Amino acid sequence: xxxxxxxxxxxxxxxxxxxxxxxxxxxxxxxxxxxxxxxxxxxxxxxxxxxxxxxxxxxxxxxxxxxxxxxxxxxxxxxxxxxxxxxxxxxxxxxxxxxxxxxxxxxxxxxxxxxxxxxxxxxxxxxxxxxxxxxxxxxxxxxxxxxxxxxxxxxxxxxxxxxxxxxxxxxxxxxxxxxxxxxxxxxxxxxxxxxxxxxxxxxxxxxxxxxxxxxxxxxxxxxxxxxxxxxxxxxxxxxxxxxxxxxxxxxxxxxxxxxxxxxxxxxxxxxxxxxxxxxxxxxxxxxxxxxxxxxxxxxxxxxxxxxxxxxxxxxxxxxxxxxxxxxxxxxxxxxxxxxxxxxxxxxxxxxxxxxxxxxxxxxxxxxxxxxxxxxxxxxxxxxxxxxxxxxxxxxxxxxxxxxxxxxxxxxxxxxxxxxxxxxxxxxxxxxxxxxxxxxxxxxxxxxxxxxxxxxxxxxxxxxxxxxxxxxxxxxxxxxxxxxxxxxxxxxxxxxxxxxxxxxxxxxxxxxxxxxxxxxxxxxxxxxxxxxxxxxxxxxxxxxxxxxxxxxxxxxxxxxxxxxxxxxxxxxxxxxxxxxxxxxxxxxxx
Amino acid sequence: xxxxxxxxxxxxxxxxxxxxxxxxxxxxxxxxxxxxxxxxxxxxxxxxxxxxxxxx
Numbered sequence: 001x002x003x004x005x006x007x008x009x010x011x012x013x014x015x016x017x018x019x020x021x022x023x024x025x026x027x028x029x030x031x032x033x034x035x036x037x038x039x040x041x042x043x044x045x046x047x048x049x050x051x052x053x054x055x056x057x058x059x060x061x062x063x064x065x066x067x068x069x070x071x072x073x074x075x076x077x078x079x080x081x082x083x084x085x086x087x088x089x090x091x092x093x094x095x096x097x098x099x100x101x102x103x104x105x106x107x108x109x110x111x112x113x114x115x116x117x118x119x120x121x122x123x124x125x126x127x128x129x130x131x132x133x134x135x136x137x138x139x140x141x142x143x144x145x146x147x148x149x150x151x152x153x154x155x156x157x158x159x160x161x162x163x164x165x166x167x168x169x170x171x172x173x174x175x176x177x178x179x180x181x182x183x184x185x186x187x188x189x190x191x192x193x194x195x196x197x198x199x200x201x202x203x204x205x206x207x208x209x210x211x212x213x214x215x216x217x218x219x220x221x222x223x224x225x226x227x228x229x230x231x232x233x234x235x236x237x238x239x240x241x242x243x244x245x246x247x248x249x250x251x252x253x254x255x256x257x258x259x260x261x262x263x264x265x266x267x268x269x270x271x272x273x274x275x276x277x278x279x280x281x282x283x284x285x286x287x288x289x290x291x292x293x294x295x296x297x298x299x300x301x302x303x304x305x306x307x308x309x310x311x312x313x314x315x316x317x318x319x320x321x322x323x324x325x326x327x328x329x330x331x332x333x334x335x336x337x338x339x340x341x342x343x344x345x346x347x348x349x350x351x352x353x354x355x356x357x358x359x360x361x362x363x364x365x366x367x368x369x370x371x372x373x374x375x376x377x378x379x380x381x382x383x384x385x386x387x388x389x390x391x392x393x394x395x396x397x398x399x400x401x402x403x404x405x406x407x408x409x410x411x412x413x414x415x416x417x418x419x420x421x422x423x424x425x426x427x428x429x430x431x432x433x434x435x436x437x438x439x440x441x442x443x444x445x446x447x448x449x450x451x452x453x454x455x456x457x458x459x460x461x462x463x464x465x466x467x468x469x470x471x472x473x474x475x476x477x478x479x480x481x482x483x484x485x486x487x488x489x490x491x492x493x494x495x496x497x498x499x500x501x502x503x504x505x506x507x508x509x510x511x512x513x514x515x516x517x518x519x520x521x522x523x524x525x526x527x528x529x530x531x532x533x534x535x536x537x538x539x540x541x542x543x544x545x546x547x548x549x550x551x552x553x554x555x556x557x558x559x560x561x562x563x564x565x566x567x568x569x570x571x572x573x574x575x576x577x578x579x580x581x582x583x584x585x586x587x588x589x
Numbered sequence: 590x591x592x593x594x595x596x597x598x599x600x601x602x603x604x605x606x607x608x609x610x611x612x613x614x615x616x617x618x619x620x621x622x623x624x625x626x627x628x629x630x631x632x633x634x635x636x637x638x639x640x641x642x643x644x645x
Contacts, residue, residue, distance in 0.1 A: 068593065071601035078608040083615070091623075098630045103641055209592030230594035266634070271623035279616020286609040422641065 002148065005395045009186075009402065013167065016179045039268075039276030044184030045407075046264050046277065047284040050081060050255070051187065052408035053140025053401050054133070056292045057381050058472025059247070063296030064369035064380035065221075065470065066243050067229035068212075070293040076252025077289050082281040085256055090265035090274045092495040095586055097266040104415070105259035106423040109487070112494040112583055113502045114575060116427050121509060122487065123423025126259050127416055129482055131450050134412045135457035136475035138164075139378065141405040142458065147382035148398055150321065154459060161455045163402075164409050168447065183403030188287050190400030195291040197389055202301050211301045218368070229297045241550030246477045247470075250552040254480025257487035260408075260415040292381070299369045299384040306366030310387050315354045317367035319383055322374035328353050377470040378462075413447050420446035464530050477552065478520065478527065485516035485557025489565045498580050504569030512561025516553040525549035 063070040093108070102108035106126065110119025142157035149156070202208035209230060217226040225237020233239035255261065268274060306312070313323040331339065331350045343352050366372065373379035385397045421443035429435035461471050489508050493500035520527050522534045522543045529541045542549050574580075590599040 068598045069601065071598065071605050075601060075604040075608055078605065078612060083608065083612055087615075098628070098634050101630075101634060101637065103634075103638055206592040211592075213592060213594040228594050230592070230598050232595060232597045267638075269627065269631075270625035272619075272621065272625070275619035275623055276616050279613045279620075282609045282612020282616070286605055290605050290609075418641065 002395050002398060005399065006402065009399050010163070010167075012182065013179055013406070016182055039273045040280055041178065041181040042264070042268050042273055043277035043280035043284060044188075045180035046261065047281055047288065048180045048184035048187060048403065048407035049264065049411045050077075050258075050261060050408075051285065051288040051404055052137045053144070053405040054136050054408075054472050054476045055289050056191075056401060056404055057140035057144055057378055058136060058470065058476065059251075059289065060292035060296035061373075061377040061380040062247060062470040062473040063293040064299050064373070064384075065377055066233070066239065066247070066297075067226075067231065068294065068297045069232045069243055070247065070297070071290065072244075073248045073252050074286065074289040074293055076248065077255070078282050078285045080252055081255040082278060082285055085261070086265075086274050086278045086281065089256060089262075089491070089495060091271045092587055093262060093265040094268065094271065094274070096495065096583055099583055099585055103263070103266075104418045104423055105262045105487070106419060108262070109490050109494055109505070110423075110427075113490075113500075113505045114579060115502045115506060118490070118502075118505060118509065119423050120427045121506075122259075123419040123427070125482070125486055125513065126419035127424065127446065127450070129479055130259075130412055130416050130419075131453040131457060132475055133479040134409055134416075134450065134454035135461060136472040137405050137408050137412070138454055138458040139461065139475075140472050141401055143376075143378040144382045144398065144401050147322070147379060147386060148394060153462065157455065157458055160405070161451065161458075164406060165451055167406055168410055168413050168451070180407045183407045184284065186396075186403045187400050188284060190396050191287045191291040193393060193396065194295055194385070194389070195287075197393065198295045198298055198302075201307075201388060202298060208298050208301055211305075212298055215300055215304065215368070229300055236547065238546065238550050241547050245550065245552040245555055246481075247473055250477040250481040250484070250554050253488070253558075254477075254484040254554060257483040257491050258480070259419070259483070259487075260411040262491075263415070295384065296369075296381060299380055299388070302384065302388050303369050303372040304366045306364055308387060309364050310366070311362045312365060312367060312372065314361040314363045314365075316374070317371040318374040319372050319387070320362065322372075322376070322379055322383060324374050325355055376462075378472055413450060416450040417443045417447040420450075474526065481552050481554035481557070482513070482516050482520075484554045485512040485561055487512075488558060489562040492562075493565055493569075494583075498584060499569060499574065500565060501569045501572040501574055503572035504565045504567075507568040508561045508565030511564040512557045515560045516557035519553035519556055523548055524551075524553060 059070065059073065096102070096112065097108055100108065100111040102111050104123075106119045106122035109122055110116060138157060138161060141160045142153060145151070145156035145160055146153045199205050199208055202211065213228060213230045215229060216222075217228060221239075225234040225239035227234055233243055265274065268277070311320045312318065313320055316323050318324065328351050329335070329339070331346050331352060332348050336346065336348060339346060339352060346352060369380045369384070370377065373383050385394055389397070421439050425442045426432070426435045426439060461475065486509055489512060490505045493505060493508075521531050522528055522538075525542055525546075528534045528543075528549075534543060535541055590596065591602065593599045593602060
């Protein structure tokens with residue numbers, strides 16, 4: 001049944017893609033059709049590109065661990081990602097993009113500051129690092145398919161990547177907003193249904209919140225600063241830094257400099273459409289991340305109550321089907337007595353596997369969401385939907401996630417393709433005519449390579465990171481943080497600061513990127529340990545100690561880049577007055 | 590506080606709803622503002638965008 005509806009959905013998407021493709025074939029048709037994009041379509045298209053499986057499965061799962069404090073990210077998604085982005089960035093981007101005939105984000109920055117280097121550098125950063133973001137979107141979708149169809153992760157990942165690749169090749173990249181808008185509509189219906197069911201199932205808004213408040217965090221979480229699922233973590237604790245700096249601020253602010261979103265502003269006819277899109281976009285995002293984070297946190301109430309009699313493993317506490325089948329416990333002075341009856345010769349410091357030689361015993365006693373999901377953050381939302389919701393909703397939610405992933409991935413591959421083709425390759429080749437002739441090949445090669453790299457990352461990331469790690473949330477945060485540090489000061493300068501010079505922007509972007517990269521490789525605990533370069537070079541896992549090891553790179557790289565841009569601009573040659581006047585034409589008010 | 594445990598999370602809950610309302614009010618109040626003529630510059634941009642799409 002699920003497969004049938006997935007098939008129907010894919011046929012509709014393919015049909016809409018085909019219609020759009022026919023429209024864009026004739027330039028004159030496109031001029032008419034393309035310029036009449038309804039604000040509803042534009043807003044849903046932007047929203048569908050903005051929100052992916054990363055937000056729903058990844059960050060929704062993170063809310064199952066961190067709690068409803070994640071709603072600050074929803075607030076930033078709406079206030080910064082829609083309100084500020086459309087009104088203060090979108091309107092200027094649109095006009096400046098036309099003045100400079102810029103079609104990509106790197107091209108906008110490069111032409112604004114008359115620097116081919118800026119364009120090439122931005123292009124190569126996008127090409128090299130966006131696959132990480134695409135990979136976590138793939139992980140989100142594959143994790144859901146894995147849970148829904150009870151197939152292994154690698155098969156689910158390969159199956160989904162194949163669908164996306166076909167979609168991308170068939171026309172998902174043709175800039176057809178109607179496909180995105182259709183996908184956006186499915187997402188809106190799916191998420192609205194999810195929140196209604198969640199609150200209804202748990203006895204209403206206030207009761208479900210109160211039940212969540214009544215849950216006590218277990219000692220390992222409390223030790224890291226967890227104060228409960230409806231409270232913020234203890235100020236300054238490890239949990240607080242991760243939640244506030246990496247998850248909330250890194251992603252909440254980083255959205256302003258997302259290359260695949262910036263180009264969307266240029267596709268509307270006038271600023272009037274952007275005004276209208278603000279209204280629809282704000283509500284859409286509330287429905288997406290607001291619902292995902294609330295439901296993710298509330299899933300703890302459902303899993304612990306276990307009203308539907310789901311079977312859990314008595315040893316691990318996980319739902320039987322996701323029970324890892326291995327539960328390693330380190331023996332210490334406190335727990336040694338408890339395990340002595342089962343394991344005779346144990347001593348403190350030993351590691352024992354509780355499942356060894358013991359068949360799974362079933363129980364209907366529920367667990368916290370992360371325990372019930374087998375210790376995998378990304379399993380929380382899929383398991384919650386699968387067991388707590390009616391079967392027909394699982395199908396709708398499957399389509400919601402397919403839509404969310406496909407719309408985001410197509411725009412990501414679009415951005416990566418143009419980044420390597422138009423922004424890098426065509427800029428380094430002297431013979432422009434030859435470069436243009438080869439551009440189709442290079443773009444397609446670029447897209448092919450990025451799909452393969454994203455697929456490889458999506459396969460290995462869950463292996464590299466240990467269980468209990470919010471891989472999707474971390475991966476998204478890293479990319480958003482990198483964009484904020486490298487591009488945001490340059491982007492703000494491009495739109496608002498006439499005095500900023502070419503040298504200032506080059507220095508700012510290079511310093512922002514260097515600091516962010518350094519922080520990622522040598523300071524940020526989880527990433528530095530996973531990469532291992534710091535250990536190899538300096539013999540220790542990270543160069544600094546807590547709390548710095550929890551602070552998101554954006555907190556350091558963004559101010560650094562901003563200050564460097566401003567200071568270097570004070571001492572270097574201004575751009576010509578004619579050029580600046582041309583860029584800011586009509587933007588004086 | 591709607592059953593929520595601390596005032597910060599309660600504020601986050603309200604801010605989400607308030608910011609969505611702000612967006613809605615802004616969009617509806619300015620529904621007909623800022624219409625612009627379709628300039629030659631914009632036409633040129635759209636034409637080139639169509640060309641780029643073909644290379645993908």
